[in-house]
Amino acid sequence: MGDWTIRPMRPEDVPVAERLSDEGFYQLDLRTQRADRPPPERRTVEHSAGWERRTRHFLETDPGGCWVAEDDSGVLGFATSIRRELMWCLATYVVRPGLQGQGIGRPLLEAALHHGRGCLRGMLSASADPKAVRRYRAAGFDLHPQMFLIGEVDRSAIPVLDKVREGSSSDIELMDSLDRRTRGAAHGPDHPLLLSSFRLLVSDSSTGSGYAYVSPGRLQLLAASNRRTAQRLLWAVLADTEGPALVPHVTAANHWAVDVGLAARLDLHQEGYLGLRGMKPPAPYVHHGALL
Protein backbone atom coordinates (compact mmCIF):
# COMPACT_ATOMS: atom_id res chain seq x y z
CA MET A 1 0.00 0.00 0.00
CA GLY A 2 1.46 3.37 -1.05
CA ASP A 3 0.52 6.88 0.07
CA TRP A 4 -3.20 7.32 0.52
CA THR A 5 -5.45 10.30 1.15
CA ILE A 6 -8.97 11.05 2.31
CA ARG A 7 -11.28 13.07 0.03
CA PRO A 8 -15.03 13.72 -0.31
CA MET A 9 -16.94 10.95 -2.09
CA ARG A 10 -18.11 11.70 -5.64
CA PRO A 11 -21.04 10.19 -7.57
CA GLU A 12 -18.65 8.18 -9.79
CA ASP A 13 -17.29 6.42 -6.65
CA VAL A 14 -20.68 4.89 -5.85
CA PRO A 15 -20.47 1.64 -7.94
CA VAL A 16 -16.92 0.98 -6.64
CA ALA A 17 -18.11 1.61 -3.07
CA GLU A 18 -21.00 -0.80 -3.59
CA ARG A 19 -18.67 -3.63 -4.60
CA LEU A 20 -16.26 -2.80 -1.79
CA SER A 21 -19.11 -2.86 0.72
CA ASP A 22 -20.22 -6.27 -0.54
CA GLU A 23 -16.67 -7.64 -0.25
CA GLY A 24 -16.09 -6.11 3.19
CA PHE A 25 -19.32 -7.38 4.65
CA TYR A 26 -19.08 -10.81 3.00
CA GLN A 27 -15.67 -11.39 4.62
CA LEU A 28 -17.19 -10.30 7.92
CA ASP A 29 -20.23 -12.58 7.46
CA LEU A 30 -17.86 -15.53 6.93
CA ARG A 31 -16.02 -14.74 10.15
CA THR A 32 -19.15 -14.20 12.22
CA GLN A 33 -21.11 -16.98 10.45
CA ARG A 34 -23.96 -14.61 9.83
CA ALA A 35 -26.82 -16.51 8.28
CA ASP A 36 -29.33 -13.84 7.38
CA ARG A 37 -27.40 -12.11 4.59
CA PRO A 38 -26.85 -13.91 1.27
CA PRO A 39 -23.29 -14.09 -0.16
CA PRO A 40 -22.40 -11.62 -2.98
CA GLU A 41 -23.09 -14.08 -5.81
CA ARG A 42 -26.68 -14.52 -4.54
CA ARG A 43 -27.33 -10.82 -4.00
CA THR A 44 -29.52 -9.43 -6.71
CA VAL A 45 -29.01 -6.65 -9.22
CA GLU A 46 -31.99 -5.05 -7.47
CA HIS A 47 -30.12 -5.11 -4.15
CA SER A 48 -27.08 -3.38 -5.71
CA ALA A 49 -29.25 -0.81 -7.49
CA GLY A 50 -31.05 -0.04 -4.22
CA TRP A 51 -27.73 0.37 -2.39
CA GLU A 52 -26.40 2.72 -5.08
CA ARG A 53 -29.60 4.76 -5.13
CA ARG A 54 -29.44 5.18 -1.36
CA THR A 55 -25.78 6.24 -1.45
CA ARG A 56 -26.47 8.77 -4.23
CA HIS A 57 -29.25 10.12 -2.02
CA PHE A 58 -26.69 10.58 0.81
CA LEU A 59 -24.37 12.42 -1.60
CA GLU A 60 -27.23 14.74 -2.52
CA THR A 61 -28.44 15.49 1.02
CA ASP A 62 -25.06 15.25 2.83
CA PRO A 63 -22.05 15.70 0.50
CA GLY A 64 -20.01 16.73 3.58
CA GLY A 65 -20.79 13.42 5.34
CA CYS A 66 -19.45 11.03 2.68
CA TRP A 67 -15.70 10.31 2.39
CA VAL A 68 -13.37 7.90 0.62
CA ALA A 69 -9.77 6.84 1.22
CA GLU A 70 -7.81 6.29 -1.98
CA ASP A 71 -4.32 5.67 -3.34
CA ASP A 72 -2.99 5.19 -6.89
CA SER A 73 -4.76 1.84 -7.10
CA GLY A 74 -8.21 3.35 -6.36
CA VAL A 75 -10.69 3.46 -3.49
CA LEU A 76 -9.47 1.71 -0.31
CA GLY A 77 -12.45 2.44 1.92
CA PHE A 78 -15.29 4.85 2.58
CA ALA A 79 -17.71 6.19 5.19
CA THR A 80 -21.14 7.70 4.48
CA SER A 81 -23.08 9.66 7.10
CA ILE A 82 -26.11 11.93 7.25
CA ARG A 83 -27.48 14.70 9.47
CA ARG A 84 -31.21 14.77 10.18
CA GLU A 85 -32.29 17.69 12.38
CA LEU A 86 -29.92 17.42 15.39
CA MET A 87 -29.09 13.75 14.78
CA TRP A 88 -25.99 12.34 13.05
CA CYS A 89 -26.23 8.82 11.58
CA LEU A 90 -23.42 6.67 10.21
CA ALA A 91 -24.83 4.87 7.17
CA THR A 92 -21.96 2.68 5.88
CA TYR A 93 -18.31 2.29 6.83
CA VAL A 94 -15.95 -0.18 5.14
CA VAL A 95 -12.25 -0.64 4.39
CA ARG A 96 -11.16 -3.11 1.72
CA PRO A 97 -10.52 -6.62 3.14
CA GLY A 98 -6.77 -7.17 3.43
CA LEU A 99 -6.19 -3.49 4.26
CA GLN A 100 -8.25 -3.41 7.46
CA GLY A 101 -6.64 -2.83 10.86
CA GLN A 102 -3.88 -0.62 9.43
CA GLY A 103 -5.27 2.78 10.40
CA ILE A 104 -7.29 3.69 7.26
CA GLY A 105 -10.65 3.49 9.02
CA ARG A 106 -9.82 5.92 11.80
CA PRO A 107 -9.47 9.15 9.73
CA LEU A 108 -12.42 8.09 7.55
CA LEU A 109 -14.68 7.90 10.59
CA GLU A 110 -13.25 11.16 11.94
CA ALA A 111 -14.12 12.94 8.65
CA ALA A 112 -17.68 11.56 8.80
CA LEU A 113 -18.03 12.49 12.48
CA HIS A 114 -16.93 16.03 11.69
CA HIS A 115 -20.06 16.32 9.54
CA GLY A 116 -22.08 15.70 12.73
CA ARG A 117 -20.47 18.43 14.80
CA GLY A 118 -23.14 20.40 16.64
CA CYS A 119 -25.55 17.44 16.61
CA LEU A 120 -26.98 16.48 20.00
CA ARG A 121 -27.50 12.81 19.14
CA GLY A 122 -25.75 10.10 17.13
CA MET A 123 -26.82 6.66 15.90
CA LEU A 124 -25.07 3.81 14.10
CA SER A 125 -25.74 0.12 13.65
CA ALA A 126 -22.46 -1.66 14.37
CA SER A 127 -21.42 -4.97 12.93
CA ALA A 128 -19.84 -7.55 15.22
CA ASP A 129 -16.39 -6.71 13.77
CA PRO A 130 -14.12 -6.01 16.79
CA LYS A 131 -12.28 -3.35 14.73
CA ALA A 132 -15.51 -1.44 14.08
CA VAL A 133 -16.65 -1.75 17.69
CA ARG A 134 -13.26 -0.44 18.85
CA ARG A 135 -13.56 2.62 16.61
CA TYR A 136 -17.14 3.37 17.73
CA ARG A 137 -16.43 3.12 21.44
CA ALA A 138 -13.35 5.35 20.98
CA ALA A 139 -15.68 7.88 19.31
CA GLY A 140 -17.85 7.93 22.46
CA PHE A 141 -20.74 5.69 21.37
CA ASP A 142 -22.58 3.55 23.93
CA LEU A 143 -23.01 0.02 22.58
CA HIS A 144 -26.42 -1.62 22.94
CA PRO A 145 -26.49 -5.29 21.82
CA GLN A 146 -28.87 -6.02 18.95
CA MET A 147 -31.03 -9.14 18.60
CA PHE A 148 -32.68 -10.47 15.48
CA LEU A 149 -35.53 -12.92 14.91
CA ILE A 150 -35.57 -15.24 11.92
CA GLY A 151 -37.56 -18.23 10.69
CA GLU A 152 -40.86 -19.43 9.25
CA VAL A 153 -43.89 -17.72 10.73
CA ASP A 154 -46.34 -20.07 12.47
CA ARG A 155 -49.44 -18.90 10.65
CA SER A 156 -51.76 -20.38 13.29
CA ALA A 157 -50.28 -17.86 15.80
CA ILE A 158 -51.26 -14.77 13.77
CA PRO A 159 -53.99 -12.82 15.62
CA VAL A 160 -56.98 -11.13 13.96
CA LEU A 161 -55.56 -7.89 12.56
CA ASP A 162 -57.35 -4.61 12.24
CA LYS A 163 -56.47 -0.90 12.24
CA VAL A 164 -53.57 -1.37 9.79
CA ARG A 165 -53.67 0.12 6.29
CA GLU A 166 -51.37 0.78 3.36
CA GLY A 167 -49.42 4.02 3.75
CA SER A 168 -48.49 6.70 1.22
CA SER A 169 -46.66 10.02 0.91
CA SER A 170 -49.61 11.66 2.68
CA ASP A 171 -48.37 9.93 5.88
CA ILE A 172 -44.94 11.62 5.89
CA GLU A 173 -45.94 14.29 8.41
CA LEU A 174 -47.29 11.63 10.78
CA MET A 175 -44.12 9.55 10.33
CA ASP A 176 -41.82 12.51 10.94
CA SER A 177 -43.63 13.25 14.19
CA LEU A 178 -43.34 9.59 15.27
CA ASP A 179 -39.61 9.70 14.42
CA ARG A 180 -39.16 12.78 16.61
CA ARG A 181 -41.06 11.18 19.45
CA THR A 182 -39.15 7.85 19.33
CA ARG A 183 -35.63 8.73 18.16
CA GLY A 184 -35.56 12.52 18.57
CA ALA A 185 -35.25 13.44 14.87
CA ALA A 186 -37.43 13.10 11.77
CA HIS A 187 -36.24 11.04 8.79
CA GLY A 188 -37.31 13.99 6.61
CA PRO A 189 -35.91 13.51 3.08
CA ASP A 190 -35.38 9.78 3.73
CA HIS A 191 -39.12 9.06 3.76
CA PRO A 192 -39.56 9.64 0.00
CA LEU A 193 -36.59 7.28 -0.58
CA LEU A 194 -38.01 4.67 1.81
CA LEU A 195 -41.46 5.00 0.18
CA SER A 196 -40.02 4.37 -3.26
CA SER A 197 -38.07 1.33 -2.01
CA PHE A 198 -40.42 -0.47 0.40
CA ARG A 199 -44.05 -1.15 1.20
CA LEU A 200 -45.45 1.10 3.95
CA LEU A 201 -47.97 -0.04 6.57
CA VAL A 202 -49.61 2.53 8.86
CA SER A 203 -51.75 2.27 11.96
CA ASP A 204 -53.43 5.48 13.05
CA SER A 205 -56.33 5.16 15.47
CA SER A 206 -57.59 6.69 18.71
CA THR A 207 -55.42 4.20 20.69
CA GLY A 208 -52.10 5.05 18.99
CA SER A 209 -50.21 5.50 15.75
CA GLY A 210 -47.23 3.90 14.05
CA TYR A 211 -45.69 2.89 10.76
CA ALA A 212 -43.59 0.07 9.34
CA TYR A 213 -41.58 -0.20 6.12
CA VAL A 214 -41.30 -3.76 4.87
CA SER A 215 -39.58 -5.57 2.01
CA PRO A 216 -40.42 -9.19 1.09
CA GLY A 217 -39.67 -11.26 4.21
CA ARG A 218 -38.02 -8.43 6.14
CA LEU A 219 -38.96 -5.60 8.45
CA GLN A 220 -36.99 -2.49 7.45
CA LEU A 221 -38.05 0.18 9.96
CA LEU A 222 -40.81 0.57 12.54
CA ALA A 223 -41.85 3.43 14.86
CA ALA A 224 -44.95 3.70 17.01
CA SER A 225 -46.41 5.81 19.79
CA ASN A 226 -46.97 2.77 22.04
CA ARG A 227 -46.06 -0.91 22.29
CA ARG A 228 -49.52 -2.18 21.45
CA THR A 229 -49.54 -0.35 18.11
CA ALA A 230 -45.97 -1.48 17.42
CA GLN A 231 -46.98 -5.11 18.05
CA ARG A 232 -50.03 -4.78 15.82
CA LEU A 233 -47.83 -3.47 13.00
CA LEU A 234 -45.22 -6.20 13.45
CA TRP A 235 -47.91 -8.88 13.31
CA ALA A 236 -49.20 -7.29 10.09
CA VAL A 237 -45.66 -7.45 8.66
CA LEU A 238 -45.28 -11.13 9.64
CA ALA A 239 -48.77 -12.03 8.41
CA ASP A 240 -47.77 -10.77 5.00
CA THR A 241 -44.52 -12.75 4.62
CA GLU A 242 -44.18 -15.88 2.56
CA GLY A 243 -41.14 -18.04 3.35
CA PRO A 244 -38.59 -17.05 5.98
CA ALA A 245 -39.11 -13.80 7.89
CA LEU A 246 -36.43 -11.55 9.37
CA VAL A 247 -36.90 -8.96 12.12
CA PRO A 248 -33.47 -7.34 12.55
CA HIS A 249 -32.03 -4.70 14.91
CA VAL A 250 -34.07 -5.35 18.06
CA THR A 251 -32.60 -3.81 21.23
CA ALA A 252 -33.42 -4.79 24.82
CA ALA A 253 -35.61 -1.68 25.01
CA ASN A 254 -37.92 -3.37 22.49
CA HIS A 255 -38.96 -6.65 24.08
CA TRP A 256 -42.42 -6.10 22.60
CA ALA A 257 -40.81 -7.18 19.28
CA VAL A 258 -39.12 -10.20 20.89
CA ASP A 259 -42.53 -11.24 22.26
CA VAL A 260 -44.21 -11.03 18.82
CA GLY A 261 -41.32 -12.88 17.14
CA LEU A 262 -41.31 -15.68 19.69
CA ALA A 263 -45.12 -15.97 19.57
CA ALA A 264 -44.75 -16.36 15.77
CA ARG A 265 -42.19 -19.14 16.52
CA LEU A 266 -39.23 -17.29 15.00
CA ASP A 267 -35.74 -18.03 16.41
CA LEU A 268 -34.00 -15.36 18.49
CA HIS A 269 -30.31 -14.56 17.86
CA GLN A 270 -27.92 -11.75 18.72
CA GLU A 271 -25.63 -9.76 16.44
CA GLY A 272 -23.83 -6.43 16.57
CA TYR A 273 -24.76 -3.28 18.45
CA LEU A 274 -26.83 -0.14 18.19
CA GLY A 275 -24.26 2.59 18.86
CA LEU A 276 -25.74 5.70 20.46
CA ARG A 277 -24.46 9.08 21.55
CA GLY A 278 -26.56 11.54 23.58
CA MET A 279 -29.67 9.34 23.66
CA LYS A 280 -31.25 6.16 25.03
CA PRO A 281 -32.30 3.27 22.77
CA PRO A 282 -35.44 4.43 20.92
CA ALA A 283 -38.69 2.56 21.69
CA PRO A 284 -41.07 1.36 20.42
CA TYR A 285 -38.70 1.41 17.48
CA VAL A 286 -36.84 -0.95 15.16
CA HIS A 287 -34.15 0.98 13.29
CA HIS A 288 -33.05 0.75 9.67
CA GLY A 289 -29.39 -0.33 9.34
CA ALA A 290 -28.27 2.71 7.31
CA LEU A 291 -31.01 5.32 7.72
CA LEU A 292 -31.35 4.38 11.44
Ligand SMILES: CC(C)(COP(=O)(O)OP(=O)(O)OC[C@H]1O[C@@H](n2cnc3c(N)ncnc32)[C@H](O)[C@@H]1OP(=O)(O)O)[C@@H](O)C(=O)NCCC(=O)NCCS
Ligand atom coordinates in the same frame (compact mmCIF):
# COMPACT_ATOMS: atom_id res chain seq x y z
C1 LIG B 1 -14.63 -1.25 10.59
C2 LIG B 1 -13.59 -0.83 9.57
C3 LIG B 1 -14.21 0.10 8.52
C4 LIG B 1 -12.47 -0.07 10.30
O1 LIG B 1 -11.47 0.26 9.39
P1 LIG B 1 -9.92 -0.15 9.73
O2 LIG B 1 -9.07 0.43 8.69
O3 LIG B 1 -9.88 -1.62 9.94
O4 LIG B 1 -9.77 0.64 11.13
P2 LIG B 1 -8.45 1.07 11.90
O5 LIG B 1 -7.31 0.23 11.44
O6 LIG B 1 -8.28 2.56 11.78
O7 LIG B 1 -8.86 0.76 13.39
C5 LIG B 1 -9.10 -0.56 13.80
C6 LIG B 1 -8.87 -0.71 15.29
O8 LIG B 1 -8.98 -2.11 15.63
C7 LIG B 1 -7.70 -2.61 16.04
N1 LIG B 1 -7.53 -3.95 15.42
C8 LIG B 1 -6.82 -4.28 14.33
N2 LIG B 1 -6.97 -5.59 14.06
C9 LIG B 1 -7.79 -6.08 15.00
C10 LIG B 1 -8.33 -7.35 15.27
N3 LIG B 1 -8.06 -8.41 14.50
N4 LIG B 1 -9.19 -7.50 16.32
C11 LIG B 1 -9.49 -6.44 17.10
N5 LIG B 1 -9.00 -5.20 16.89
C12 LIG B 1 -8.17 -5.03 15.86
C13 LIG B 1 -6.68 -1.63 15.55
O9 LIG B 1 -5.51 -1.67 16.36
C14 LIG B 1 -7.46 -0.30 15.71
O10 LIG B 1 -7.58 0.08 17.07
P3 LIG B 1 -6.62 1.22 17.71
O11 LIG B 1 -6.64 2.40 16.78
O12 LIG B 1 -7.24 1.51 19.03
O13 LIG B 1 -5.27 0.59 17.81
C15 LIG B 1 -12.99 -2.09 8.85
O14 LIG B 1 -12.29 -2.87 9.78
C16 LIG B 1 -14.02 -2.91 8.10
O15 LIG B 1 -14.31 -2.63 6.93
N6 LIG B 1 -14.61 -3.96 8.72
C17 LIG B 1 -15.58 -4.83 8.05
C18 LIG B 1 -16.89 -4.11 7.72
C19 LIG B 1 -17.51 -3.52 8.96
O16 LIG B 1 -17.72 -4.18 9.96
N7 LIG B 1 -17.84 -2.23 8.89
C20 LIG B 1 -18.49 -1.52 9.96
C21 LIG B 1 -19.94 -1.59 9.73
S1 LIG B 1 -20.87 -1.03 11.08
